[in-house]
Amino acid sequence: MANIKTIGVVGAGAMGSGIAIVMATNGYKVILRDIKEEYVQTGLDRISKFMDNSIKRGKLTEEGKQEVLNRITATTSLQDMKDVDLVIEVVIEDMDIKQQVFKELDEIVREDVVLATNTSSMSITEIASVVKNPSRVAGMHFFNPAQIMKLVEVIRGLETSDETVETLRQVAESAKKEVVEVKKDVPGFIVNRIMIPQFIEAIKVLEEGIASKEDIDKAMRYGLNHPMGAFELQDYAGVDIGYFVMEYFQKEFADNRWAPPLLMKNMMRAGRNGKKAGKGFYDYE
Incomplete structure (x- = not known):
């Protein structure tokens, strides 16, 4: 696996904040981005509330919560993704919006960075068509709530490389998830x-x-x-x-x-x- 230490999460909604919790809890630094400060703050509040509930249930300590929060940096600027080692896109299920995000990311991140989409049904190949190197694009579909549900679908686009799939598999497994590989880019993948x-x-x-x-x-x-x-x-x-x-x-x-x-x-x-x-x-x- 590539040396992945910092993960960018684009979208701070319920799924994005859940993925941020998963990754930060398992030792990764996270850059959590959304388009408005209020959306970012709502995401951070959701993260804090989830961990407060974990503390009440005896699953987490206050110190543990602070350690997780310290690993998460919130932003409204996509440019802050420039130094991440992996990006997971978690924006609205709209192809035009997803493609615009991937176009921008393609110009910001390093050439070796894997670009993953959390789409639950849409074509990975179509999303990847707007980047210069579609072999580094794949699906990485978490299930709601991401911090609870164990499954991650890793989905190949038409041009996704084996290295990209293996990177996402290893990252998901390092975050204590069960991984299934979707070998063909078809609507809905396996679960849907x-x-x-x-x-x-x-x-x-x-x-x-x-x-x-x-x-x-x-x-x-x-x-x-x-x-x-x-x-x-x-x-x-x-x-x-x-x-x-x-x-x-x-x-x-x-x-x-x-x-x-x-x-x-x-x-x-x-x-x-x-x-x-x-x-x-x-x-x-």
């Missing part, structure tokens, strides 16, 4: 490729009046031994995220089987009209 059809079918079962959302979730918890049912999980992750992933799958696969069900479309329409914005399945009767 399997999970999204479950979401779609659960919504259709609800739409068709076969069972209530409560009983569907109970069936998945106790019949499939899932820790959360489909509707609980969608509400936790954000219904809008699942909706956009379904739309992306429908477009990329050119297959209407991946289309968001009508109930989900109507929930999104209500949110866009300013009604029940941000609500989940359990907020509707």
